[in-house]
Amino acid sequence: MNDKTKILIISPSEIITNGLKVILARTEFVVDSLADVPATVDAGMILVDPVLTSYNSVFSFGLPVVAVIHAAYDERSLSQFSEVISIYDQPQVMVRKLRKVVSGSADSDPLADGKELSPREKEILVCVAKGMLNKEIAYKYNLSIFTVMTHRKNITAKTGIKSIAGLTAYAILQGLIDIESIK
Numbered sequence: 001m002n003d004k005t006k007i008l009i010i011s012p013s014e015i016i017t018n019g020l021k022v023i024l025a026r027t028e029f030v031v032d033s034l035a036d037v038p039a040t041v042d043a044g045m046i047l048v049d050p051v052l053t054s055y056n057s058v059f060s061f062g063l064p065v066v067a068v069i070h071a072a073y074d075e076r077s078l079s080q081f082s083e084v085i086s087i088y089d090q091p092q093v094m095v096r097k098l099r100k101v102v103s104g105s106a107d108s109d110p111l112a113d114g115k116e117l118s119p120r121e122k123e124i125l126v127c128v129a130k131g132m133l134n135k136e137i138a139y140k141y142n143l144s145i146f147t148v149m150t151h152r153k154n155i156t157a158k159t160g161i162k163s164i165a166g167l168t169a170y171a172i173l174q175g176l177i178d179i180e181s182i183k
Helices: 014-024 055-061 091-103 119-127 134-141 144-160 164-173
Strands: 007-010 028-032 045-048 065-069 085-086
Touching: 007 014, 014 028, 014 091, 014 144, 045 055, 045 091, 055 164, 085 091, 085 164, 119 134, 119 144, 119 164, 144 164
Parallel strands: 007 028, 007 045, 045 065, 065 085
Antiparallel strands: none
16 A cells, blocks of 8 residues: 555553554554644544543544544444444454545454354353353353363454453443443
């Protein structure tokens, strides 16, 4: 790609901003950053941290706006964004999502390209998020422990998330589980 897309990152967190800059440095994106929403924008896309109370004003620029999340957010509030990337996403997943926004692709599923979780994998993911052991999951679904372990490996491969906490956050963000059900 000859033309580079300019991205403006708006986040009060230097760690998030600098991390995104490192991830995007070797791609077709040129990155600039600010700690708060400016009066004008010279960019092709905006990445914004929804913790900013003034983030709603970025929609007035008429550009694609991508949420950069680092906690659980209400699905309805995230639906207004062109895309949502999480600090728990693998770098290649983040870049793929941003490329889809630039290309105007309607498919915003982070597990695109044939990597969507199967219904059984979603069931296993919910059980993992609820803190169930492999043995308990196997008993619940009448599976062998090895089958459960295979499902868990596939879930990790498809999502790029290795920790139970990360998988729990992913399940909440995907609407597979309610945060109240895991307390």
